[in-house]
Amino acid sequence: MTVSDTITVDPIVVDPISVDPVTVEIIRNALTSAAEDMNATLIRSAYSMIIYEGGDCVVALLDQHHQVLGQSAGLPLFLGNIETCSIAVEQKYGRDVWREDDVWILNDAYIGGTHLNDVTIFAPVFVDGVLVGFSATRAHWMDMGGKDVGASMDSTDIFQEGFRMGPVRLIADGVETDVVELIQTNTRFPYQTVGDMHAMIAALRMGSIRMQELVRKYGLDVIEAARDEIFRQTEALELERVRQIPDGVYFAEGVLDNDGIDLDTPVPIKLKVTVTGHQIEFDVTESADQTVGAVNCGVAQAISALRVGYKILVSPETNSNGGSFRPLTVKVREGSVLGAVAPAACQWYFSHLGMLIDMVSRALAPALPDRVAAASHGDSMIITSAGFDPRVGRNWVSMEATLGGWGAWDGSDGESALINNVNGSLQDFPIEMVETKWPFRIREYSIRPDSGGAGQWRGGNGVVREYEFLADGVFGLWFERSKTPAWGLFDGDGATGPEVVIDPGTPQEFRTLKVNARPATKGTIIRLAVGGGGGYGKPADRDHAAVRFDIENGYISAERALADYGYVHDADPTS
Numbered sequence: 001m002t003v004s005d006t007i008t009v010d011p012i013v014v015d016p017i018s019v020d021p022v023t024v025e026i027i028r029n030a031l032t033s034a035a036e037d038m039n040a041t042l043i044r045s046a047y048s049m050i051i052y053e054g055g056d057c058v059v060a061l062l063d064q065h066h067q068v069l070g071q072s073a074g075l076p077l078f079l080g081n082i083e084t085c086s087i088a089v090e091q092k093y094g095r096d097v098w099r100e101d102d103v104w105i106l107n108d109a110y111i112g113g114t115h116l117n118d119v120t121i122f123a124p125v126f127v128d129g130v131l132v133g134f135s136a137t138r139a140h141w142m143d144m145g146g147k148d149v150g151a152s153m154d155s156t157d158i159f160q161e162g163f164r165m166g167p168v169r170l171i172a173d174g175v176e177t178d179v180v181e182l183i184q185t186n187t188r189f190p191y192q193t194v195g196d197m198h199a200m201i202a203a204l205r206m207g208s209i210r211m212q213e214l215v216r217k218y219g220l221d222v223i224e225a226a227r228d229e230i231f232r233q234t235e236a237l238e239l240e241r242v243r244q245i246p247d248g249v250y251f252a253e254g255v256l257d258n259d260g261i262d263l264d265t266p267v268p269i270k271l272k273v274t275v276t277g278h279q280i281e282f283d284v285t286e287s288a289d290q291t292v293g294a295v296n297c298g299v300a301q302a303i304s305a306l307r308v309g310y311k312i313l314v315s316p317e318t319n320s321n322g323g324s325f326r327p328l329t330v331k332v333r334e335g336s337v338l339g340a341v342a343p344a345a346c347q348w349y350f351s352h353l354g355m356l357i358d359m360v361s362r363a364l365a366p367a368l369p370d371r372v373a374a375a376s377h378g379d380s381m382i383i384t385s386a387g388f389d390p391r392v393g394r395n396w397v398s399m400e401a402t403l404g405g406w407g408a409w410d411g412s413d414g415e416s417a418l419i420n421n422v423n424g425s426l427q428d429f430p431i432e433m434v435e436t437k438w439p440f441r442i443r444e445y446s447i448r449p450d451s452g453g454a455g456q457w458r459g460g461n462g463v464v465r466e467y468e469f470l471a472d473g474v475f476g477l478w479f480e481r482s483k484t485p486a487w488g489l490f491d492g493d494g495a496t497g498p499e500v501v502i503d504p505g506t507p508q509e510f511r512t513l514k515v516n517a518r519p520a521t522k523g524t525i526i527r528l529a530v531g532g533g534g535g536y537g538k539p540a541d542r543d544h545a546a547v548r549f550d551i552e553n554g555y556i557s558a559e560r561a562l563a564d565y566g567y568v569h570d571a572d573p574t575s
Contacts, residue, residue, distance in 0.1 A: 019225040027218065027226040031070030032319060034210030035059055039072035042137060042203035047195030049437055050140050050399060053429050057139035057200075061207050062086065063227060064131050067322025069211075076424040078138045081113055081304040085120045086134045089167045098124040098131055101174035103201060106166035107144070109158060109346040113301030115294075116144045116162040116346070117151065121170060121200045125208045127215045132223075135207030137200045141193055142397050145186035146347075149386035150397040153260055153476045153516035155294045157343040162186070171201070189397065231323030234315070239278045241314045242327040245367050249274050252363035254355045254484040259293025260348065260514050266483055267295060267337060269352050273363045278327050282306045284356070285333040296340035297349035303330045305353035308421070309360025313371050351480045354378040354422040358407070358486075365489050370410050374453065374534030375486035376421055377404025377462055379479070381498060381530050385520070387473025389439050396473075398438050403428050405452045405460035405495060405532030407486060413546075414460030414533035416447055416555070439471035448496075448529050450556050454564035455492030455535025456542050461555055462498070462530035469524040477526075479513040485531050492535030493564065499529040539564050 038059040046052040058074030066083040085106045089097060103123045107116050122136035143150050144162025155161050163186045170179050183197065184190040215223055250273040255266035270286040284306070290296045307325050315324070332339040337352060354376070361372040381402040389396045401423055408414040419426045431442045444466040452459030469475075477500055485497035502510040502518075504527050520526075547567045550556045558569040 019222055019229060023218070023222065024226045024229045027214065027223060028230050030214055031061055034207060034214070035061055035070040035072040037210060038135070038137065038203040038207040039074065041206045042139065042199050045199035045202050046139070047192045047199065048142050049429065049433060050142060051196060051199070053427065053433055054401075055426050056423075057137065058082065059137045059203055059207065061211055062134040062136060063224075063322065064133050066134065067231070068320060068324075069133065069227060069322070071319065073425040075426060076304075076308040076422065078114075078118070081300040082120065082136050082138055084300045085112060085136065085167065086122055092167065099173070100124070100126045100129075101171070102169055103171035103204065104167050105170040105179065106168075108164050108166055109349070110298045110340065110342060111167075111300065112138075113298035113304065113349070114346070115349050116146070116158070116164060117141050119165075119200075121197070121204060123204045123208065125211045127212050127220070130220070132215050132220055133211055135204040135211065137203045139196060139200055141187070141196060142399065143188045143193065145188065148476070148517045149188060149474070150384050150399055151347055151476065152294070153348070153478050153514055155345040155347050156261060156292050157345050159343060161294070161345060161347050188395070227322070230321060234318060234321055234323030235326045237318065238315050238324065239327050242275070242280050243278045245275045245280065245364065247275050247277065248367065250363040250367065252359035254359055256295055256352055256355070257480055257483045257513065259291035259295045260478070261291070261293035263514070267291060267352070269337070269355060269359070271356065271359045271363055273360070275367070279329065280310070280327055281329045281331065282310070282360070283331040284338050285331050285336070287333070288337050290335055290337050290340045290344045292345070294345035294347035295349070295351050296337050296344040296346050297353065298346070299332045299334070299339045301349055301353060302332045302338035302356070305356045305422070306330050306360065309357040312357070313361065313364060313368060348478055350422045351379050351478075354380070354420050355481070355484065357421045362487065362489070369490065372489060373409040374407030374414065374455070374459060374489045374492055374536050375495075376406040376414075376533050377486055377495070377498070377531040378420055378481050380420055380423060381480070381528070382476070382478040383467070383526065383528060384476040385438065385473055387439070387471055390471055391439060396438050400429055401426060402463065402465060402528055402530050404462040404530035405486070407489070407533035408453075408455055408457035408459050408492065408536035410536060411457065413458045414452060416452070416460040416532070417463050418460065439469065439473070441468040441470055442466065443468050443525070447554060448532070449554055450560045451496040451529075452532035452555070453486065453488045453493040453495040453535035454539040454542075454560075455488055456537030456539065457492070457535065458542070458546075458550065458555070459486065459488070459492070459495050459533035459535045461532045462496075464527065464529050466525060466527045469520045469522055471522055473520050474517045475515070475520050475526065476517060477513065477515045479528075481531060482513060486534040488534035489536050491538040493539060495532035495534050497531045501527045540566070
């Protein structure tokens with residue numbers, strides 16, 4: 001079965017008398033500010049470092065029809081489909097299910113589209129007994145009670161990955177339900193988990209208060225008229241941008257290294273883009289069937305990733321809202337890696353999505369050469385760990401995404417040491433925090449020279465990060481994109497892929513990209529080297545002054561400069 005996400009493109013008609021442009025802008029910014037207040041509340045209240053330092057979360061305000069009104073910066077994949085959760089409740093229980101002082105929770109991978117660790121908590125917002133919208137937040141919980149602490153790299157079905165919820169009431173009439181006890185019972189870190197849950201609820205309360213204030217100040221009719229005008233403006237902008245893309249059919253392909261179980265079999269991802277007038281269609285139905293390993297995602301996440309790729313090219317300068325994506329149709333095949341159905345494992349759902357976002361630019365590069373960028377390193381490049389920390393006398397669990405290089409574009413080199421495109425504003429953990437929270441010593445954290453692809457505009461470099469265990473434990477690795485490293489565009493070179501070495505330079509040296517719950521003794525060293533971004537344009541066209549700058553600042557070696565650019569480095573520029 002093919003699932004089609006078709007969004008109407010009928011223009012929204014607004015009575016110009018009902019709301020003036022100044023009021024529209026005030027309400028637009030007030031909604032964004034409200035979302036930012038929600039996000040600040042969540043981050044400042046969270047118990048887990050992945051939230052308060054990493055920012056692995058997102059918040060949004062929705063109207064009563066589940067359309068996005070305001071959102072903060074966050075993970076793009078979360079922002080693209082957070083409304084699916086409240087819609088799922090209404091589809092299951094009907095419109096009358098919403099009550100004041102209720103809070104709902106959901107983490108079902110096949111509804112929200114992500115893995116079970118990404119939990120969405122949301123609540124209806126009422127003013128004087130009238131439903132005016134929803135307040136929603138999603139955040140990563142460190143442990144969901146799966147077969148391995150934190151996450152499993154080798155799960156083969158959803159039941160190994162933890163417990164699924166929802167949609168169910170977390171709070172009913174202002175009182176916590178038994179679901180809270182269920183959560184506490186099924187996670188290895190109940191104190192931390194419930195703390196994060198309460199931080200998310202606090203964020204919801206902040207959003208509800210802000211929305212109620214706006215409705216009471218302006219009236220629901222004015223808020224709705226301003227909303228419609230904001231949506232109309234967004235829709236009009238995107239329709240015009242899509243019309244500027246030459247009609248045609250465009251293609252891009254890539255492969256994941258493997259599914260984490262069958263390490264010898266790549267997983268193909270295929271994208272077809274069809275542009276007709278003001279309509280654009282993304283079709284991923286020819287991608288691989290869902291796999292035994294955990295590289296599957298629900299339809300909602302495939303749609304969300306393609307929305308990210310679309311937005312990067314069509315309207316990067318505006319916030320997403322209910323008027324966004326109206327020219328876009330997405331086709332996903334149920335039973336594929338992008339449209340997984342139960343009981344498919346979904347722990348590492350994002351690996352193909354990061355590549356898919358870059359594939360949108362790859363496909364449309366012939367039509368939009370001045371807007372596209374070469375590929376990024378494209379995956380989160382995860383390291384996890386768990387064990388008992390003797391310094392504090394309790395167990396620990398960690399999960400980190402590692403930075404890499406981004407692709408170059410017409411007029412600029414790619415950036416080095418950035419989070420991948422899936423994770424957006426997620427931040428890497430400061431060394432000081434890592435060494436304080438967990439029994440590690442960070443032996444090296446540096447830019448990885450020569451990892452970016454050569455070109456008239458050079459791809460950004462990845463990083464090297466080296467860990468030393470200061471206590472016994474276990475660790476997991478999920479590194480991708482060795483078979484399809486970041487590609488270049490318009491004769492730019494591709495980037496160097498990732499590399500992981502365990503106990504380098506010792507008789508125990510071991511190289512791998514994926515491993516699950518591998519024992520580590522005190523003194524074990526893990527060296528992570530993340531890939532770079534692709535280059536843009538012919539390397540022969542690069543300015544030699546830029547090559548010299550790269551050598552002197554450690555971005556490329558003199559050997560690479562000679563091989564890629566024909567540049568002979570002289571340490572003394574005056575000689």
